[in-house]
Amino acid sequence: MIIKTLATGSTGNCYLIEDGETRLLIELGITFKRIQQDLNYETSKISGCLISHSHQDHCKGVQGALNASMDVYMSKATTDEIGIEHNRIRLYENKKQFRVGTFNILPFDIKHDVENHGFLIQSDNGSKLLFATDTFYVRYKFSGITHLMIEANYSEAILNENIERGMIHPVLARRIKASHFSLENVLEFLKANDLSKIQEIHLLHLSNSNSDEEVFKKSVQAATGKLVFIP
Numbered sequence: 230m231i232i233k234t235l236a237t238g239s240t241g242n243c244y245l246i247e248d249g250e251t252r253l254l255i256e257l258g259i260t261f262k263r264i265q266q267d268l269n270y271e272t273s274k275i276s277g278c279l280i281s282h283s284h285q286d287h288c289k290g291v292q293g294a295l296n297a298s299m300d301v302y303m304s305k306a307t308t309d310e311i312g313i314e315h316n317r318i319r320l321y322e323n324k325k326q327f328r329v330g331t332f333n334i335l336p337f338d339i340k341h342d343v344e345n346h347g348f349l350i351q352s353d354n355g356s357k358l359l360f361a362t363d364t365f366y367v368r369y370k371f372s373g374i375t376h377l378m379i380e381a382n383y384s385e386a387i388l389n390e391n392i393e394r395g396m397i398h399p400v401l402a403r404r405i406k407a408s409h410f411s412l413e414n415v416l417e418f419l420k421a422n423d424l425s426k427i428q429e430i431h432l433l434h435l436s437n438s439n440s441d442e443e444v445f446k447k448s449v450q451a452a453t454g455k456l457v458f459i460p
């Protein structure tokens with residue numbers, strides 16, 4: 230499985246995954262023009278786009294992709310929240326597996342401030358990718374994952390320090406804690422899951438002010454002994 234990050238973080242998210250046969254985009258949170266440029270205008274080689282939830286940093290390019298006749302998969306709640314209708318929208322349902330090319334995709338509910346889904350994506354070639362972002366909690370456990378893409382938005386320690394220094398308003402801090410994944414929670418999640426087959430861990434959606442790339446990478450590497458990437 231090849232994972233390429235076109236954009237990550239609160240200004241926009243877009244990821245390309247491919248297994249040698251099928252190419253998928255996860256999230257369309259940057260302008261469609263930029264996506265086209267990053268893909269060398271080869272969007273016709275993309276078999277589908279998965280959208281987790283309705284926030285702009287995950288949806289900005291949806292209309293452009295639909296207009297370019299790409300299949301965009303999202304939940305009914307997400308279409309309602311964006312206020313979008315199009316014959317290229319493919320609705321998925323929680324915990325109902327669907328297939329795109331050589332991928333079997335299982336959406337599962339995760340906790341955010343709007344309806345949100347993570348994806349378990351299994352390729353016919355045997356690789357198994359877990360994707361989850363914009364959540365403060367994942368209640369499911371997974372086994373046999375080979376590739377993990379998971380949000381590590383902030384660290385409790387840095388966020389609390391920023392509150393004390395008056396850099397972050399306590400109300401905003403509370404909102405972040407109730408909607409995003411902390412490094413500490415990621416480490417707990419990793420401890421609770423079977424990592425024996427993991428080849429790569431990608432940490433996503435790091436906050437500009439409440440995270441530290443070096444520390445995050447080292448902590449997850451130390452806790453798992455796996456290859457950790459921060460795009």
Ligand SMILES: [Zn+2]
Pocket residue numbers: 238239284286287363434
């Ligand atoms: Zn986001």
Ligand SMILES: [Zn+2]
Pocket residue numbers: 282284341363
């Ligand atoms: Zn969000």
